[in-house]
Amino acid sequence: MKSLCLILLFLSAFIQAQDIPPMSSKYLIDLENILSNNEEKELRNLLKQISKLKNDNIYLLTVADYGSFENLDKFAYAVNNEWNLGPKGILIVMSKNKRRIRIETSSEIWSRLTDEECQYVIEHQIVPSFKVGKYFEGIKKGLVNIAEELK
Secondary structure, eight states: OHHHHHHHHHHHHHHHHHTSOOOOTTSEEETTOOSOHHHHHHHHHHHHHHHHHHSOEEEEEEOSOOTTOSSHHHHHHHHHHHHTOOTTEEEEEEETTTTEEEEEEOTTTTTTSOHHHHHHIIIIIIHHHHHTTOHHHHHHHHHHHHHHHOO
């Protein structure tokens, strides 16, 4: 029975690992195809600039669903760990299809970008633009606000 539980645990971890897309060095992976090529290019440049100025790594991932993960929080946590963004990493995961967004921060970021600040960025910078279908504008506003919050 014990070996069966271990096998099931291993298979569960393997299946969930397959749900995580491979990391890209381009700062942005738009699996949901909500951004135009020009919008992706502009956001990649913005993410690159923020990373150079603040010495932090910020990645944006859009997904239609979370695979076998039960919610976006668990999915974002797993992606952050799998991609190994390091102690100065920030991951923004959003799903237009599921109407969810999450900002996942690594250990050295917590004191500079709190959960409350992340929630403020989501509720007051990103979501208002999303509600009127302006995803690029919402993401851009959120990224600019995050850069300002990173003290």
